[in-house]
Amino acid sequence: KAGVTQTPRYLIKTRGQQVTLSCSPISGHRSVSWYQQTPGQGLQFLFEYFSETQRNKGNFPGRFSGRQFSNSRSEMNVSTLELGDSALYLCASSLDTGTNTEAFFGQGTRLTVV
């Protein structure tokens, strides 16, 4: 069974540009969550999608957005990149079966904004 796949693994972008990151969840998983990991702030929740609908959202500006497709694959987009957006972006998928929920993480996309 394939794990969570994130692409690309590494990205270098310039301030002001936009970027799209992709996440393919484990087959059968309908919930996909995104997290930003930085040395200073740790792991912070961005948003969660379930059956193509955003179900939860963290405290990030509107420059951060996402979507989920009918096959559960998800993308997140960051517009007007800032230096502070440099981080490891992690995607997690889960079955969403109540209290038995556990999240499986991808290896992340390392975004560097210069």
Next chain:
Amino acid sequence: AQSVTQLDSHVSVSEGTPVLLRCNYSSSYSPSLFWYVQHPNKGLQLLLKYTSAATLVKGINGFEAEFKKSETSFHLTKPSAHMSDAAEYFCVVFVYGQNFVFGPGTRLSVLP
């Protein structure tokens, strides 16, 4: 609202000695609790989870954690550290319908 406190940002042990990583949580509901490990430049791997069954939870690689509701704690232990255990460890609380909330992490160093 949920929150997680990991009492030590860095723990250093000698190989073969016990490991104790401390975690306290705050949750308005009956939480599910997890420990994840992250090796350098890697994603997060699930070590173990508590979901209101047995309070002593066994995980992979010899790790265990005990859920103590009265102390709102979920400390992670291992009887004997191995060099390969050196990594960052995250205590996580989850409430159904909401998101996963991560602790700040504890970096475990294992000395030869």
